[in-house]
Amino acid sequence: MTIRLPAPDGTLRTYDPRTEPLLITPGTPFTSRTVYSAAHVVADPFADVSPDSPAAVDWDATLAFRRHLWSHGLGVAEAMDTAQRGMGLDWAGAAELIRRSAAEAKAVGGRIACGVGTDQIVSGSLAEVRTAYEEQLALVEAAGARTILMASRALAAAASGPEDYLEIYGHLLRQASEPVILHWLGPMFDPALEGYWGSSDLDAATDTFLEVIAAHPDKVDGIKVSLLDAQREIDIRRRLPQGVRCYTGDDFNYPELIAGDEQGFSHALLGIFDPLGPLAAEAVRLLDTGDKDGFRALLDPTVALSRHLFQTPTRFYKTGVVFLAWLAGHQTHFTMVGGLQSARSLPHFARAYELADGLGLFPDPKLAEDRMKTLLALYGVTQ
Template identity: 65%
Template sequence: MNGIRLPSEDGGWRLYRPSAAPLGAFGAAPARSRVLYAAAHVAAAPPAEPGGGPVVDWEATLGFRHRLWGLGLGVAEAMDTAQRGMGLDWPEAAELIRRSSQEARAVGGRIVCGAGTDQLPAGRAHSLAAVTAAYEEQLAHVEGCGAGAVLMASRALVAAARGPEDYLEVYGALLRQSSRPVVLHWLGAVFDPALAGYWGHQDVDEAADLLVKIVAEHPRKVDGVKVSLLDAEREKELRRRLPAGVRCYTGDDHRYPELIAGDGELASDALLGIFGPIAPIAARAALALDRGDPGGFRALLDPTVALARHLFAPPTPLYKTGVVLLAWLAGYQEHFTMPAGLESARSLPHLARAYELADRLGLFPDPERAEGRMRRLLAERGVAG
């Protein structure tokens, strides 16, 4: 390969010569030492009719999930990585949950699915009862599909709650009626500014106190807590406070290697958006932990952090654009198209850097195809690669 000219953030150019050594084929059973979920994205296709929005490409979307299961990873379905609240509405999410749960049963794949309140109209005040009923509807749908539920943080609950006691009321009602243990999701304001003050406290430590109280009151109904604060020290403190048997799922896409590896006493499991793009490496690393080789685990996973930090750079909610770009470059879908048009949300230099970092990790099964698609993207946006 002669190389491809990539645009830089400073307005200049650099010549990059793509890798000729992609990761080879790989398959594995789920890891024994950790529970690892990849929060999977949705593959979209251009609309059949001019002026319509992108539609879900079901073949590519479900095919990507089968790829994750084949690598031994679980699938966290219909989460924020799938653009919940950013292009994917509840009816589409409900269908995604139904189809993915059916596919998971067919292959024995592990799956959990997001249950929230996004069927409530945005920009309107809702009562606490309405918020609870919305959660109940989605929880019933997830469990009716045979999947475990992730109780997602709710913008509507932030707006409706008068204080911490309202969170206790809502989550207590949901946990009392759940048919199986759920995952409680604490999505910090860095991922969604509308969730600032979740658990009824602006102070993060006070918020953690309330979350621990909810878990302590319903320990057999909580499989784990998913922490997405991008604050590793607070996550370590929280996992020390959880009751025995309640998992701490890291959502820290910046410091996941050290959190999953653990400190020799406690370790985090994982539910991560970055695990979709780096799935082949994450799966290999998990086997190193099963062998009791934390050094080997870090040697595999640490080099992926530069890509993760790049994809999740501020504004962090736009990480989804890079995730979909890499899936398209890798050949897992035929279009770089996203619900709500988010394929245009990141700059071309940002996308070019994502391509380079992923290629250096060997994440493209066919580097020539990835290079060709990157050239096409540059040309479509008026730049010659």
């Protein structure tokens, strides 16, 4: 069987889908790396909502996807930007997601870390930003999950310089009952975070970021760097205090960063490990045995798909992630909270399908092909 796919130039080309998936079964826990997948949420397709309505979530399908990730040994990074935090999922929805997912993690023995931000306010004073962070920190700790201190749009707007970041983060770290993960999310993921850590000069911002960590090394489990700059991540990684992990958030360069070099390596907390979950887990298990070449051979070919999904404007990568979850059979529909399924073009979807199919990511290639043809038909493409 073949399928006709639209090209960026408006023409149709023929593609021959694979007939067999890449067979991967759950295996042993990882020993060499700590790996989190930032997971998407599944919308309720039958909810009568508009793009401005609070998120309507299909909780059964959302939690089932987390169980899928846990079954392969991956941790779940919950209520992060991959879950459309700040792009369709409001704080009320995120709070419910954290409570439900943390309870599910406890029930199945899964690793979980949850995003703490300030999205219950749009803007405010530094005192209001601190209070918003404190409310979310208390909820995550009460749920029994590890905390990920996310970058705050409200803090970026309220801060007058590096000293305000040092004060806010220092206060939160002193208050945290357990070590947290600090998340530096670059403006390519969220333009409102331009100039985070008090400067648009990345060298100056890096110094402030590291100053926060150096002042509270016992309260920082690790950092997640999402700047899509491999060398900067390596430089930061080499300057971290002993015992503080670096979790790569670089969806362009993750194989080389996780593999590491003679001076160290990165753990992982990645949105691309949502669609790559089983394959990524298999690769890390090879790394556990010392087979770095095997790890790279399995994971390097996935970079083309990741770079495609995360292409500019990068913040809309979530659309591709959910699209692939639908094709893979993890949900029955291609609907997203906030109507974000419209954020990418048909040629973009076609190329994502082709790349994912080529990697063997679809457990049922025929189902993926049929669903792709359904989408094409809705756009007027006949086979």
